[in-house]
Amino acid sequence: MSRIESPLYEKLISAFLRIARAVHLYADNNQAVVKACSEFREILARIMEEEPVSLQISDGHIYFMGQRLRIGPRAAVTAERLEDYLTGRGIFGIVWQPEALDIPAEQMVAFFRILARAGEHENPLNRIRESLDEKSISWVRVESQQDIKASLPETASDDGKTAGVSGNNGKSSASPKAKLWEKGRKSYGRTLSILKSIADKIISGKPAGVAKAMRQIQQIVDMIIADEEIMMGLSTLRDHDDYTYVHSMNVSILAIALGHFIGLSKQDLATLGLCGLFHDLGKVKVPLKILNKPGKLNAEEWKIMERHSLESVLEILKLKAPPELKARLLLPPFEHHLKYDLSGYPKFHRRSQVSLFGRILAIVDVYDAITSPRVYRKTSLSPDEALDLMSAGAGKDFDPLLLKAFVNLMGVYPVGTMVKMDSGEIGLVARRPGGRHLDRPRVRILISNGNGGFVPGKTVDLAERNGHARSFRRTVVETIHPGQLGIQPAAYLS
Ligand SMILES: [Fe+2]
Ligand SMILES: [Fe+2]
Known part of the structure; x- marks a missing residue:
């Protein structure tokens, strides 16, 4: 199996989730669906030789072409979502035959449409199989849990046959520290998928609640209190495709870590973490062509971009949450670009200082943003360079005391440097x-x-x-x- 490059399965899983999501949100002929479909086909073609391509799930592990994947943090995020998506439909395996490369794009979209529709069905797997028969689709097969048990080895695991990125998860003899990493990764992945599903609901005009997100954030708070370095390590995750969501996760983690460093209570840390998670929720209203524009934004585009902190507040207002909790989630996202001296945006007449949570968000938001490469900025600052640069904004952009606390928290060379x-x-x-x-x-x-x-x-x-x-x-x-x-x-x- 030497022909399998580890990034390819990650790309396949990501492309699978992108098209599944696009089909869920848009009509078949929508540009987002067409683009996601062509990306998926391209990756499938890169992997496929003469053999079928398979993705299977067994006992919480993902198998790619029969090999169990060792899931690193980056893959954990997508793996968790793939597992949720497939097992939620009773699917434990998908096998694409080589003929899948020759079918028209519409047929591929039709397959994902079948999967999407079956999500609401009482017996989704049966429904999917019936629909595949009705449409005479034979270039792809879906498998049940029993099919998988028959086709996968009992314990194909730590015998050197695993493919994938680093990480010692999956080993039964994992050390307590490795178990904490595994727990952290899972928590990171779950929180990220909850955030995405909230954003999806907002985009499609459905009501979204915060209870699940709150439970996950409370777990992250507990983990940071127990061993902040694991979550801080995970916050070095960068993802071009899902920049806004991964960035929001990282902002949440770093905000909790800074809040913990200055002695906030557990309840405050959870509220602060949710504020971090939702601070850029308003970006769902910014067109992708502005969000991902390679060059500089023009004045008109900036105006739209600058609305996102206010839009975040408007979206948070619509979330289903106890009023007293919701009230605490509104101000910090609104303030996160205001700057310490109020010279930022949105512009308005105000004399009062930015709130403590707002000042914390402002620091960790900029730190994560400038240490992340973006579509329009391939290079990013290393953590120590970022802290150096930010120090120049003490007292103007950032609360000087909080910034000092943040530099002390991160150290001369922060975790991940x-x-x-x-x-x-x-x-x-x-x-x-x-x-x-x-x-x-x-x-x-x-x-x-x-x-x-x-x-x-x-x-x-x-x-x-x-x-x-x-x-x-x-x-x-x-x-x-x-x-x-x-x-x-x-x-x-x-
Ligand atoms: Fe923002
Ligand atoms: Fe942000």
């Missing part, structure tokens, strides 16, 4: 410094796999010295942009 050391090794900051040397964190060494990628090596403490000598064994000489090497820090930190 990619560093080059004087030993010639490169690595990712995995944990904050244990001792008094704030510039000496613990670093996960990255080892080249010979194919332009990396595998995670041991974790070293930069405070470690050379035998009895006074010199340090390793010292950071520079930081590197993880994006330049195609690295998702979160995938290497567990």
